[in-house]
Amino acid sequence: MADRRVLVKVLGGGGEVGRLSVLLRYSDSRRAVILDAGVNFDENDNPVFANTYPPKYVEAIVLSHAHLDHIGTAPMYYISGNPAIYATRPTLEMARLMWADFLKINGYYSPYEAGEVDKAVAATRTIDYGDEVEAAGFTLRFYNSGHIPGSVFTLIEADGLRIGFTGDVNTVxxxxxxxxxxxxxxGVDVLIMEATYGASTHPPRRVSEAKLVSIVEEVVEQGGTVLIPAFSIARGQEVMMILEEYGVDVPVAVDGMIRKTTEIMLENRRYINNPHLLERAYNDYLFVRGWRDRSRVWRRPGVIIASAGMLKGGPSLYYVKKIGGKKKNAVILVSYQAEGSPGRRLLEEGKIPGSEEMLKARLEWLDLSSHADMYGLAEMARRLKPSRIIVVHSDAEVAAKFVEYLRGRVDGDTRIDIAVNNAEYILEA
Ligand SMILES: [Zn+2]
Ligand SMILES: [Zn+2]
Structure with missing residues (x-):
């Protein structure tokens, strides 16, 4: 079957960080595998879905992890179909929360509803690292991608051709x-890789951690309150664990979806690095359970870790309005702040989101990324030895810079493409 070729089509995530979705099928068949099916948001914060493929021909959807930019389009396949989803258990459990939350905020713009989400959940077969699955004539195998609990790198074997799909990765x-x-x-022949941070470098982890701890101690010692807006999957837990490990002796409150996601992680502890540390933080810190707690915690000196990470609603938006007007307080952003997001506008204009008042609290932005930077990405690519690389999930300008850097680090004959949406690639098996 040497004349069979494999078709790769980029359904989303070409030249953009968001709505990643990649289709794989043999050239002589309509049966397909979909790798991720995410959503993006436009400048008005409305959802932009990935393109889709006729659901009746989709044999499997792999969800690399539970972030919306990888899963937000997936339930669309259940309006008129019922393909199998493959995801790890933590990905499935967190995806349910994310889909429900997505519909709560964006239901009006969404072609699918809660019924489709239920079908997607029911169609999910949980997989684990090292597992092997057959779909549409391909063999899929899953590895830890290091990004967030349950995240996978997928290796697809097609008549001896090895194709790697990174999802999101972290190498540190x-x-x-x-x-x-x-x-x-x-090792792989073809690598379909993310490059979210393809043009930047992260400071050493310990530097960011120490900075976080010292700002917290300084502000709280002076009687201030520190708000740390954080994504509810991974970033919130990372901050909790840093404060716990450094033994920061101040009251810590946690608010938003972070409680539920922490519980999912603790129930799936083999997917995390230091389960005992997370458990200690979970037991030590106050989880805000209602307005009584909520209206109390910001009046006291201490730390509040709250979703959403970009201040797009959620309790973090409530708290920033409460504490932002006082100089003794601080806001520490620890998440990626997308163009046009309230968090980015706060950094650029200094206005408290949702008001005309200027922020008087100290404002900091720390790098605690769960993505590999340009060094990590290039090192991964070098070690996997692909003869062909397709860059996805990256701003077009960032991707161009990354490819320039990458060329000197992988074999000179490696063919590298920066994907655009709807691009098709034909691979010889
Ligand atoms: Zn992610
Ligand atoms: Zn992503």
Missing amino acids: ETKLMKGMDIDSIG
Whole structure:
């Protein structure tokens, strides 16, 4: 079957960080595998879905992890179909929360509803690292991608051709995650890779951690309150674990979806790096359970870790309005702040989100990324030895800079493409 070719189509995530979705099928068949099916948001914060493929031909959807930019389009396949989803247990459990939350905020713009989400959940078969699955004539195998609990790198074998799909990766160890398991993969022919941070470098982890701790101690000692807006999957837990490990002796309150996601992580502890540390933080810190707690915690000196990470609603938006007007307080952003997000506007204009008042509290932005930076990404690519690389999930300008850097680090004959949406690639098996 040497004349069979494999078709790769980029359904979303070409030249953009968000709505990643990649289709794979043989050139002589309509049956397909979909790798991720995420959503993006436009400048008005409305959802932009990935393109889709006729659901009746989709044999499997792999969800690399539970972030919305990888799963937000997936339930669309259940309006008129019922393909199998493959995801790890923590990904499935967190995806349910994310889909429900997505519909709560964006239901009006969504072609699918809660019924489709239920069908997607019911169609999910949980997989684990090292598992092997057959779909649409391909063999899929899963590895730890190091990004967040349950995240996978997928290796697709097609008539001897090895295709790697990174999802999101992190190659360095964090409190919450061991780094990506590159060695077990053993090499690929084609690498479809994310490059979210392809043009930047992260400071050493310990530097960011120490800075976080010192700002917290300084502000609270002066009687201030520190708000740390954080994504509810991974970043919130990472901050909790840092404060716990450094033994920061101040009251810590946690608010938003972070409680539920922490519980999911603690129930799936083999997917995290230091379960005992997370458990200690979970037991030590106050989880805000209602307005009584909520209206109390910001009046006291201490730390509040709250979703959402970009201040797009959620309790963090409530708290920033409460504490932002006082100089003794501080706001520490620890998450990626997308163009046009309230968090980014706060950094650029200094106005408290949702008001005309200027922020008087100290404002900091720390890098605690769960993504590999340009060094990590290039090192991963070098070790996987692909002869062909397709860059996705990256701003077009960032991707161009990354490819320039990458060229000097992988074999000179490697063909590298920066994907655009709807691009098709034909691979010889
Ligand atoms: Zn992610
Ligand atoms: Zn992503």
